[in-house]
Amino acid sequence: PTARAVRYETPVAEGEEPPMIRCLSVSPNGQFLASGASDGYVRLWEVQTSRLLRSWDVSALADGKAGGEDDNGEDEDESESKDSNAPKPVVALEWNPNGSHHCLLAAVGKC
Secondary structure (H helix, E strand, C coil), X not given: CCCCCCCCCCCCCCCCCCCCEEEEXXXXXXXXXXXXXXXXXXXXXXXXXXXXXXXXXXXXXXXXXXXXXXXXXXXXXXXXHHCCCXXXXXXXXXXXXXXXXXXXXXXXXXX
């Protein structure tokens, strides 16, 4: 066979809704898949087996003031500051194009 279907399941607690996957990026050598989700996590998957290798809560690492300092108090930013406990979604992922150095860049929040 020349095609193969693999299912990637995001781990969630029982009764919880899985997060929306907002972005995907495949490593230059095709071995890894990175997913960014609405829950603020970046997850690293092995493509061939669909095994979840690692997860990072990058929303928790993001500074709450990042990107909001130059907005001069727009209504949208005020509503976001009221709900400061909500995770910021991962909106973009990109691998380093140099395949000998696995490095992943993630953008969190608004872009």
